[in-house]
Structures are given as C-alpha cells and as structure tokens.
Amino acid sequence: xxxxxxxxxxxxxxxxxxxxxxxxxxxxxxxxxxxxxxxxxxxxxxxxxxxxxxxxxxxxxxxxxxxxxxxxxx
Amino acid sequence: xxxxxxxxxxxxxxxxxxxxxxxxxxxxxxxxxxxxxxxxxxxxxxxxxxxxxxxxxxxxxxxxxxxxxxxxxxxxxxxxxxxxxxxxxxxxxxxxxxxxxxxxxxxxxxxxxxxxxxxxxxxxxxxxxxxxxxxxxxxxxxxxxxxxxxxxxxxxxxxxxxx
Numbered sequence: 001x002x003x004x005x006x007x008x009x010x011x012x013x014x015x016x017x018x019x020x021x022x023x024x025x026x027x028x029x030x031x032x033x034x035x036x037x038x039x040x041x042x043x044x045x046x047x048x049x050x051x052x053x054x055x056x057x058x059x060x061x062x063x064x065x066x067x068x069x070x071x072x073x074x
Numbered sequence: 075x076x077x078x079x080x081x082x083x084x085x086x087x088x089x090x091x092x093x094x095x096x097x098x099x100x101x102x103x104x105x106x107x108x109x110x111x112x113x114x115x116x117x118x119x120x121x122x123x124x125x126x127x128x129x130x131x132x133x134x135x136x137x138x139x140x141x142x143x144x145x146x147x148x149x150x151x152x153x154x155x156x157x158x159x160x161x162x163x164x165x166x167x168x169x170x171x172x173x174x175x176x177x178x179x180x181x182x183x184x185x186x187x188x189x190x191x192x193x194x195x196x197x198x199x200x201x202x203x204x205x206x207x208x209x210x211x212x213x214x215x216x217x218x219x220x221x222x223x224x225x226x227x228x229x230x231x232x233x234x235x236x237x
Contacts, residue, residue, distance in 0.1 A: 006147075013147065015212055020148055023157075026157055029098055062163060063162075066164055
C-alpha cells in the first residue's frame, strides 16, 4: 500500500477533501435521481444512504419533481 | 457612475448564481463568480481574462482538471466528463458561499481605496486572483496561468482608473 496523500503537502490533501465532497455530492444527486427514475421508494433510497426518509426527500424531492421524474408515493 | 458599478455587481451576482445553479451547487463560490466575470465579455476584466487564455470554456476545463488532479491525490482516477449527470434544480437559490465572501472582502480591500458603490468587475477580478489557495488558484495553476502576474496586471489597471 502506498500512502494516501503526501504528508508534507497538506494543501494537496485538503484540496482532495474538497474534491471528494464535490464527487460525493455529484454522485448522490445523480444516483438518487437514477433510483427514483427506476421506481425506488424514498424509504429504499434513504436506507441505502443511511439517512432518514425525510432527509432524502427534503434534499431531492423538489429537484426531481422539476426534472419530471415520476415519484412513487412515500 | 456609482449606480453603474452597483448594476455590474448585481448582474455579476445574478449571473454567478445562475452558473452555480447549473453546476448543482448549493452556494455561489469564487469559481462561479470567475465564470460570470468571463461571460461579461465587454468588461476590461473579461478582456484581461481572455488575453490570458481564460475564456469561459477554458476556465471550465481548468476547473475540471483541478477536480481530477485533487481526486488523484486521494487515489481516485476519474474523468469528470464521464461522471453521471444529475438534473440541476432550476428552483434552487444558491446562497453566497464563503469563498465569494472572501473574494468580495479582498476586492474591497484592494487599492485604490474603495469609494461608495464602486465595486466593479476589475476590482472583483483582483479579489478573485488575490489568493494562492482554493479551487480557482489551483485551477489556474493547472491551466498554466501565471495568477500572480495576472493579478498585478488587473491591479495596475484598477489603479490607473479602469473599473
């Protein structure tokens, strides 16, 4: 195994943190959308993400409705 | 004059908010302001950016490259262009993010001393370029742009009375 980040360059390591957060956000938005298009329920998505149904609904419902995704009832 | 400058600022924030929204971002960050600035075209700030090779398209490409390079630090090899897309939330109203707050502060601190309502595009550009940290600085570095030299050019033009 190699070291994850160069211990002498915290600037690069911190930039990686930001980049990973951006990546996680992008993946969450696209994959929740994908799941709901495939007919998943909010509860199923919430369970996989390890958050409450309310949390995932609050974060994504408006966007997905606007995107024309046919949502199953919660 | 003063009201013109205010208009420019309002326009910039509105444009930057649109850019942020399309980006799926929950906040308006420095990179969105930079893209909005490049999109103004007619301003001397946009001209200066274009002369340095920083068109909107080039800035987007540089930001993606920065993202890829920073992910690579954490051992992740992805092509941003191959990431799955998410439909952006058109109704979302991104708030002013911390990096934007910081660049506005730096813009206001730049010399010459700021008169009332004279926060024009060139001053905002100086504020954006006035840091060696963060995503914009890293993106410019990834694009091979001499940020410090560009900052000096923008600051000189600002001192010479351009705005």
